[in-house]
């Protein structure tokens with residue numbers, strides 16, 4: 001089997017959208033449904049597709065501040081202008097017919113985006129840029145191993161919703177406790193285990209690592225996808241490569257945030273692998 005991952009690229013377009021609805025998927029995750037005429041032409045195609053949200057800045061007029069675009073795309077904002085505050089969020093759902101986009105925000109303490117989402121109400125405006133592209137992993141592997149914390153859960157849910165009927169999938173999701181579990185539909189042959197941090201702070205738990213160490217791969221070729229806190233993924237990346245013997249071309253293990261660091265602006269991926277390349 002070829003197992004060829006392909007990339008699809010899009011023009012980077014800045015958009016200003018309006019909050020249409022806000023819902024709590026769990027007590028600590030807000031689903032923000034965005035819409036507006038700027039969504040016309042929005043494209044996405046893969047579970048990991050994500051946008052940069054551009055927030056209003058403190059002391060501003062409440063309007064989102066978008067990055068500057070020049071002939072070569074996004075450019076540094078001149079120092080005398082308000083600097084955009086941008087964070088990465090997965091496209092949890094896109095409904096072109098309704099002109100709507102869902103983003104799921106983890107409501108953690110002390111983050112600009114999390115704070116914005118916690119207070120968001122219909123009519124509020126936010127900018128988005130991206131996706132820059134889609135990284136399309138083929139569905140021709142014999143099995144899939146997926147893992148995430150709450151920040152990777154929107155993408156993991158999209159994986160489960162996209163994988164075809166009957167494909168064996170093992171999925172591990174780290175959450176604070178049972179209240180953070182979500183119902184996810186899939187036609188694949190899914191074994192999904194919710195792993196509770198049980199009082200351990202986000203980004204400090206080894207529950208994902210322990211689950212992966214106990215995982216016995218089925219026969220055949222597998223693809224491994226993980227997203228979550230960068231430090232917790234490092235031992236997992238090593239285990240997948242060294243103990244499970246999976247070639248980096250057949251993995252995508254991506255740090256989505258880093259404990260103690262504001263806005264991990266690059267995804268921490270396997271240094272030997274072109275980092276998906278399809279970031280917003």
Ligand SMILES: Cc1cc2nc3c(=O)[nH]c(=O)nc-3n(C[C@H](O)[C@H](O)[C@H](O)COP(=O)(O)OP(=O)(O)OC[C@H]3O[C@@H](n4cnc5c(N)ncnc54)[C@H](O)[C@@H]3O)c2cc1C
Nearest residue numbers: 088090106108111112113114151256257259260261262263
């Ligand atoms: C490709 C990609 C897709 C992503 N998709 C999603 C998504 O769909 N939903 C989502 O919620 N996040 C997602 N993230 C992660 C999100 O971008 C980060 O968590 C981001 O730091 C949040 O911004 P903030 O302004 O709230 O916090 P920041 O201002 O960046 O950080 C402030 C402090 O909060 C800490 N922090 C950041 N995130 C968390 C967290 N989840 N829990 C506890 N502490 C945290 C930081 O370490 C820092 O100390 C994604 C990241 C990437 C790279």
